[in-house]
Amino acid sequence: MSEYRVTGLSTSVIAELVAEVEPLWHEQHQASLTARQRRRAVGAGAKHRFVFADRLLATLVSLRHGTTHDVLACWFGVDRSTVTRAIGEVRPLLAQRGCTVAPDVRLRTLAEVVEYLGGDGRAGIIDGTEIRVRRRAAGRKDRDKFVSGKTRQNAVKTMVLTSADGRVLFCSPVRPGSCADITQARHLGLSQLLADGPFTEILADAGYQGMGAQTGGRVVTPPHRKFKKNAPDWYEQRHELQRKAHSSRRIRVEHGIAHLKNRRALARHHGRREHMSDIVQAVSGLLSHQQAATLDTAMRT
Incomplete structure (x- = not known):
């Protein structure tokens, strides 16, 4: 076992x-x-x-x-x-254990993660991920609240924050699948923490556009299109290169989410939705602990 x-x-x-x-x-x-x-x-x-x-x-x-x-x-x-x-x-x-980044360093709240990244000038990456859950019974209040606008399936959503090398640093409590990524980040107070805390760069996808202006440029999202129609060829090439460069930098968060989803409890949940926040945070804590132990062993050898 x-x-x-x-x-x-x-x-x-x-x-x-x-x-x-x-x-x-x-x-x-x-x-x-x-x-x-x-x-x-x-x-x-x-x-x-x-x-x-x-x-x-x-x-x-x-x-x-x-x-x-x-x-x-x-x-x-x-x-x-x-x-x-x-x-x-x-x-x-x-x-309750939080995410382990070193044998003697453990992060439990989003404020601790922002302070940890800003202390050494590290970059972080955020993204939202959805976990399918059972549909609520007919006649229940807010039955459609958990329907995701992206996948059209019943789901809950969590925000994952990783380091630049893809190590999981934080997983938020879950919210219904109808909640937008940027709304969840605002409810967690990420904008205020970044604006008031030490300077750190957070890479995000287009779902977080608008947070850059609120945080003084700390949240970096893909570049906007300046030409919606009849764009010159040189602009199309430059815009595509910029988007690919940004995507290459933030792909690590997708790898971190994939490691989380390797746990069947996060691939699809068949039990009670009330337990999902504990399940997400327990899995992220276990994964980060194993990542820290593997890295520590590699450094010793």
């Missing part, structure tokens, strides 16, 4: 996760026990057969392959409800 092909993580990263998350889970579990009225003392009664390491592995396999809880219950020899409860407890703890 701890194979890289099963979890998407190396054994060293899994060991670090166990050491970091297990105390948090035990603290959370003890708090839930003491919060309610009890007839027996805390710790009395049957002990867990489903230990924390197995709970973590079940969560990692679920995020990596989208394995059903019934199958995981058969693998671990427990009831399906036990697996569902375990994943529901461990997944938020993974989502």
